[in-house]
Amino acid sequence: MDTISATELARNTRDILDKVTSRGETVGISRNNALIAQISPPVRHMTASQMLANIKLPKLSSQEADKWLNDSKPRFDDSLNNPWE
Numbered sequence: 001m002d003t004i005s006a007t008e009l010a011r012n013t014r015d016i017l018d019k020v021t022s023r024g025e026t027v028g029i030s031r032n033n034a035l036i037a038q039i040s041p042p043v044r045h046m047t048a049s050q051m052l053a054n055i056k057l058p059k060l061s062s063q064e065a066d067k068w069l070n071d072s073k074p075r076f077d078d079s080l081n082n083p084w085e
Contacts, residue, residue: 003028
């Protein structure tokens, strides 16, 4: 992490913000040789649908899908259990 003075931040705000946004770097800000703040890029969040959209899985034919469904059904029990009983 690069550290700059508060004065340098005031004089070069645009360049420093460009550095943070374009390179993803964190910049420390110091005053009287003491670190007083940090400027960091935001944490990027992704929704589940965005994440799943990036996963490339082979598509099943209708016959393969039916076989997969039939193979998986015996492993599941359709009954409901009351966990408090």
